[in-house]
Amino acid sequence: MTWTFTSDLAAYLxxxxxxxxxxxxxxxxxLTVADALERRGPHAFGPAEPxxxxxxxxxxxxAAGLLCTxxxxxxxxxxxxxxxxxxxxxxxxxPLLAGLHGLNARRPDAELLARAWGRPTRMTExxxxxxxxxxxxPDPAPAGRARVxxxxxxxxxxxxxxxxxxxxxxxxxxxxxxxRDRISYGGFLLxxxxxxxxxxxxxxxxxxxxxxxGPVYTxxxxxxxxxxxxxxxxxxxxxxxxxxxxxxxxTDLANPTSNGIxxxxxxxxxxxxxxxxxx
Numbered sequence: 001m002t003w004t005f006t007s008d009l010a011a012y013l014x015x016x017x018x019x020x021x022x023x024x025x026x027x028x029x030x031l032t033v034a035d036a037l038e039r040r041g042p043h044a045f046g047p048a049e050p051x052x053x054x055x056x057x058x059x060x061x062x063a064a065g066l067l068c069t070x071x072x073x074x075x076x077x078x079x080x081x082x083x084x085x086x087x088x089x090x091x092x093x094x095p096l097l098a099g100l101h102g103l104n105a106r107r108p109d110a111e112l113l114a115r116a117w118g119r120p121t122r123m124t125e126x127x128x129x130x131x132x133x134x135x136x137x138p139d140p141a142p143a144g145r146a147r148v149x150x151x152x153x154x155x156x157x158x159x160x161x162x163x164x165x166x167x168x169x170x171x172x173x174x175x176x177x178x179x180r181d182r183i184s185y186g187g188f189l190l191x192x193x194x195x196x197x198x199x200x201x202x203x204x205x206x207x208x209x210x211x212x213x214g215p216v217y218t219x220x221x222x223x224x225x226x227x228x229x230x231x232x233x234x235x236x237x238x239x240x241x242x243x244x245x246x247x248x249x250x251t252d253l254a255n256p257t258s259n260g261i262x263x264x265x266x267x268x269x270x271x272x273x274x275x276x277x278x279x
Contacts, residue, residue, distance in 0.1 A: 003086055005053045005096045009037055012052035016065035019054070024210045025131060025270060026078035026106070028248050030065055031207045033075065040177055045069035051096045055083040072172070073102030073275055076109060084109045088116030102277035110274040117278070125252065125275040128259065130267035132247040135236055138265065142226030144193030146234030148186045149200070154179060157188060160200055164217040181205075189238060191231040199227035201235035203242070211244035216258075229261050236265065 006012060013034065020027045020034075036044045048070035055064040057080065064079035066087075074097075076087070084105075091097050091113070102124070103113050114121045149157060154176070161174040182188055182202055191199040199218040203211045213235050218228045232249075239247045249267060251259045 001058050001082060001086065002056055003053050003083070003090050003094070004056065005051060005090075005094055007049055007051045007096070009034070009042065009050070009052065012054065012065065012067070013038075015062050016052070016054035019062045020065045020077060021208055023078045024208050025129070025246060025248060027065070028129070028204075028210055028212050029075045029104075030067055030077045031210070032204045032212060033067055033069060035205065035207055036178070036181075037069070039181065044175070044178070045072060046172060053096075055079060055086070057083075068100070070099070071101045073104040073277070074100055076103065076105035076113075078106070079109065084112055085116075088113050091117050100278075102275055104273060104275045107272045107274045110276050114276040117276075120279045121276045122279050123274050123276050126254065127250045127273045127275075128253055129270045129273065130249050130251065130262055131270050132236055132249075132266055133268045134266045135233065135240075136264065136266040138226055138229040138233055140226065142191070142193075142230040144191055144198065144227065144230065146189045146191050146231060148238070149183055149188035149190050151180070151183055153188070153190065153197070154183070156190075156197060157183075157200070160217050160219070161215065163219070164215050185242065186238060187242075189231055189234045191227045191234070193227065198222045198225075199231040201228070201231035203235045203239040203244075203247070206239065206242050206244040209245045211239040211242060211247055213239060213247060213249040228258075229265065232261065233265055 020030050050069040053066045054062050057063045064083050066076045068074040157179050158174050188202045190197040201216040203213045216228050236247050
């Protein structure tokens with residue numbers, strides 16, 4: 001039983017790809033980040049080199065994976081309990097893990113790793129993963145309608161995604177290449193009212209059976225009018241139309257408004273995750 005770490009994306013995909021893909025809901029972040037690295041290159045999320053890992057169980061089969069695109073936190077997918085304990089030991093011994101800026105994992109796993117890290121940590125974010133059950137239209141319906149964003153909308157998308165990152169205190173800049181890629185498959189929906197965009201929702205490229213809705217953003221002065229619910233409903237429908245059979249999204253547990261919206265649209269809680277960082 002062991003973790004193997006590498007900076008070689010191809011090696012990671014060959015070793016861990018089937019195991020990660022076998023649990024596409026819990027591993028949604030691993031799937032979409034690896035897909036972006038394949039499509040846009042190793043620096044899709046920043047100038048630092050990404051690294052990867054996989055867990056080999058007692059039967060000799062690879063059963064789980066992880067990845068990290070510094071300075072973003074390490075993303076740990078669905079892993080057996082013994083793999084979490086072994087990763088806790090590796091935090092002090094594996095050179096690739098020495099400069100971690102944080103860890104993102106299912107909450108019990110994140111708590112165990114935080115205790116074992118050997119340095120003070122703090123929890124910076126708690127999120128909940130949802131899976132769409134039966135999609136329900138917003139009631140009351142917001143004024144306006146959805147349309148698919150095009151290349152002509154790129155300046156607005158850059159502005160709004162930058163504002164979204166700033167609200168989350170995310171230091172990474174909005175990537176024009178990432179936005180163009182998402183536009184290419186119809187992954188941005190704009191909600192318009194009175195001829196002007198008032199909200200956006202997007203979804204990730206379907207991988208296997210899943211796509212993930214997000215980000216969803218409404219400028220502060222336009223909130224409270226149901227536009228985000230309308231945009232999210234439209235993006236959820238579009239994700240199904242693009243080929244996904246399971247539609248997912250993450251919410252910040254500190255935002256009861258968004259959690260309530262998604263529950264009313266038919267989203268069902270799956271699991272909670274936490275992000276911990278050293279202090």
